[in-house]
Structure formats: structure tokens, C-alpha cells
Amino acid sequence: MKIRRLAVWGLLAVMLMVGGVRGVPAAAAPADGAATNALNDEYADTGPTIVDPLEGFNRAMFTFNDRLYFWVLKPAAQGYSLAVPEPARIGIRNFFHNLLAPVRIVNCLLQGRIGDGGEEFCRLLLNSTVGCGGLMDPASYDGMAGYDEDFDQTLGVHGLGQGAYIVWPVFGPCSARGTVGLAGDMALSPLTWVFWNDYETGMAVKAGQTINETSLVIGDYEDLIRAVIDPYVAVRDAYVQRRQTLVEQ
Amino acid sequence: MGKQTKSIIFLLSVVLLAILLVVVVPAGDAVAGASPREQLQSSIDRILEVLRQRQQEAGATVDLDALADRLFHERFDMDYTTRLCLGRYWRDLDDGKRGEFVTTFAELLKSTYIGRVEEYSGEVVSYGRERIEGEKAMVETVIVSKGVEIPLDYKMVLRDGYWYVYDVIIEEVSLVRNYRSQFNSFLEKQGIADLLQRLREKIAENEAARRKNRAEAQQG
Numbered sequence: 296m297k298i299r300r301l302a303v304w305g306l307l308a309v310m311l312m313v314g315g316v317r318g319v320p321a322a323a324a325p326a327d328g329a330a331t332n333a334l335n336d337e338y339a340d341t342g343p344t345i346v347d348p349l350e351g352f353n354r355a356m357f358t359f360n361d362r363l364y365f366w367v368l369k370p371a372a373q374g375y376s377l378a379v380p381e382p383a384r385i386g387i388r389n390f391f392h393n394l395l396a397p398v399r400i401v402n403c404l405l406q407g408r409i410g411d412g413g414e415e416f417c418r419l420l421l422n423s424t425v426g427c428g429g430l431m432d433p434a435s436y437d438g439m440a441g442y443d444e445d446f447d448q449t450l451g452v453h454g455l456g457q458g459a460y461i462v463w464p465v466f467g468p469c470s471a472r473g474t475v476g477l478a479g480d481m482a483l484s485p486l487t488w489v490f491w492n493d494y495e496t497g498m499a500v501k502a503g504q505t506i507n508e509t510s511l512v513i514g515d516y517e518d519l520i521r522a523v524i525d526p527y528v529a530v531r532d533a534y535v536q537r538r539q540t541l542v543e544q
Numbered sequence: 545m546g547k548q549t550k551s552i553i554f555l556l557s558v559v560l561l562a563i564l565l566v567v568v569v570p571a572g573d574a575v576a577g578a579s580p581r582e583q584l585q586s587s588i589d590r591i592l593e594v595l596r597q598r599q600q601e602a603g604a605t606v607d608l609d610a611l612a613d614r615l616f617h618e619r620f621d622m623d624y625t626t627r628l629c630l631g632r633y634w635r636d637l638d639d640g641k642r643g644e645f646v647t648t649f650a651e652l653l654k655s656t657y658i659g660r661v662e663e664y665s666g667e668v669v670s671y672g673r674e675r676i677e678g679e680k681a682m683v684e685t686v687i688v689s690k691g692v693e694i695p696l697d698y699k700m701v702l703r704d705g706y707w708y709v710y711d712v713i714i715e716e717v718s719l720v721r722n723y724r725s726q727f728n729s730f731l732e733k734q735g736i737a738d739l740l741q742r743l744r745e746k747i748a749e750n751e752a753a754r755r756k757n758r759a760e761a762q763q764g
Binding site: 344511514518521522523524525528529531532533536537540541 | 663718729746
């Protein structure tokens, strides 16, 4: 059983690697390197862009995720938020954020940011103890806001382009590099250990986390859809811009 | 009273009126020459004040539309925003079409964010750094909503002593860039008339959604 699982993970990893490497040359286009927030580059015709050879598939997956949100996730999150008051939901979100500290610490270190990694480590210590196991976030009040580093950013910092755009069912907007990044983050996530030992508990915890997160951002996606003329292109561009800036920071 | 004295008094009152107009026209707003952050803050603070009033006294009759309209015109440079969003397609348009597009696009943005403003629930805005490079500036702000800090940066441009917003960057995503990618992708396949039609459809959708929300709010 273990061997079969390993084989599946191995195969997945290989697929992702190939995807990641194949995506690189296209992403090396000069537009990719443009500073997103520079003040005097507005006349350039394009901002950071991404190649999208899988647009047909991606649009289908985008529609799938859209339906998943409106038909399943949103009703579930609305029901849940009637039962659980907002402060509790914020606490649960803090808890999961604290739990994922290893991902941020390791990626700070992989980017050579020893001090930032140290700050994340201090956050983990403080929030796990004084912050009641991570439910509260006293570290932020102490001026330690933390650094949301992940493996996708680490790869970007070391010069890897985003590669092709890809929309995964359930996971949403991603790139070839981002897919490898997700795999790397999963390897460092304590939740993966729960999955490894007990698949059903893992699924339940993950579903709970997702519904909790969603309950706190209901309306954001609706607003975005309301504001735009092509949701697919708008989300793709927002993803690229955001990842680009996060890598540059 | 001699003729000369009369004309001096007339002249003086004209000058006084002119000064008054200059001082009064910006209507409580920061005067020309204030820093981009000060000017932005005075606009945002005014809208927040109205929203707080609305929140405290239910049924307070504040004409949010009119206020938003005024602040929008006062603080946003829609011409510039639209030009940047359309990029190279702007050049192909004549003045009439440009004007039509600017007005329609401004309508869309307003119809989008006014719904959001109506849902105001005690969010707080704090002001961060400002960066000025010649006639461009960027002001960083943070909105605290439900314990989450949402970074919101304003890009501004200087025109006659006033700083106008032309781009908003929400969580690292520039509004101008986002619309530009949508417009580019749309205009590769269809024409500007189709795009205008699409914008009008969106405005109609947003207004219908807002009416529905209001009706629900009144019932509940």
C-alpha cells in the first residue's frame, strides 16, 4: 500500500517537474522581469504576462472551480458561519496559519533570509505558547508581522520563470512553477503527515480548513466577478501580478 | 464717495471673491500643494465619516451616490486611467469615442465599488509611506477588515497642485494592469463597440444586483 502511494507521488512529482522545466523558456520573456509597482512604467503595453497554451482546458477548469464555489463551498461556508461566530473562525484561521510556520521558515532560509526565518520561528514560539496554540496572534501585536514565503517564491527568487499558466481543479490558478511549489509546500506541511497516517482525518481537516477560510472571504470572489469583463483573464492576470510582486519583495 | 473709491471697492470685492472661490471650491479638501497622502486622506476620511454616520443611525438619509460621484470626480483621473488601460488601442480612437469610453468605464467602476462601500462594517484605514517621483506618487494604505490587513496602494498623478488617483493596487494587483490585460484579450478578437456594449451590460447587471440587495435589506 505504502509503495503504491509512493509510486503515485513519484509519478506526480516527475510530471510536475517536466511541466516546470518545459515552461521556463517562455517565461524568460523580458515582460516577466518588469517591476510591477514601479511608478514610471505605465506606458509599457504589457505588464508581467504568462503563456497559456492550455487555455481551453484551463477555462473548463475555471468554470468547474466557479461552480464548486457557488454550489458547494459557499453554501457550506454560509451554514458554517451561522453556527460559528466570527472571532472563533478568525482564531481557527490563525491556528492553521501557525501550523504552517515550517513552510515559511524553511522557505525564508532557502532564500537566504536568515533573519526573516528567525522572525517566523519566534512567531511560531510566541503564538504557540502565549497565543494559546496559535489561536491568537500576539506576535503581530509585537510588530512581528511575519513573511508569507512559499516554495514557488523560493524557486522564483532563484531565477526560475513561472512557466505555463495552469488552473487545477479545486486548487485553482497556478503555474508550472507554482505546481512544483505546491508540492514542496505540501512536503513541509504538518497536514500532509495527517494525510499520510490517516487519509480520512486528513480530508476532514482539510475540508474544515477550507470552509473556515472561505467563510471569512465570502463576497470577495463575487466582487471580483462583478467588476470584470472577463473573469478568466482577470484572475489569470491577478495571479501573475501577485506572484511576480511576491517574488520581488 | 468718489468714482475712483467705488471702483477700488469693486476691484477689492472681486479679488476677495476670487480668493474665496479658490478657498471654497475644494470644499473642505486639503488645499493645493498638500502632500499626496494628505490629499488622499482627506477624501477617504470624508467618505468614512459618512459611512460611520450611516452605520450608527439606521435609515439615515445620506445620498451615497452623489457623495461617491463627487469624490470620484475630485480624486480620480479617469482619463488617464482609461488611457493606460486601453494602451495602444487608445491611439486608434477619436476624441468622441475616447470620451464615451472614459464615461462608460467610470460608470462600471462606480457601479462596482459602491455596492462594496454600502457593506461597510467598521473597517479602519491606516496610512503608510508615500513615495514621490516627479509628478507621480504612490501612497500606501492598509484596510483592517475582520482582523485581516488588506494592503491598498494608490498611484497618483500631480495636476495643477492636486494629486489624482489613477491606479489602485489591491494586494499586489494593479487595477490598471488587470483591466489592460482584459481589454487587450477582448480587443484581439472583437472591436471597441463590442467592448463598450460589454461594459454597459456589466453596469446593468451591477445595478440590478444592487437593487436586489437593497430590497432584501429592507425586508430583513
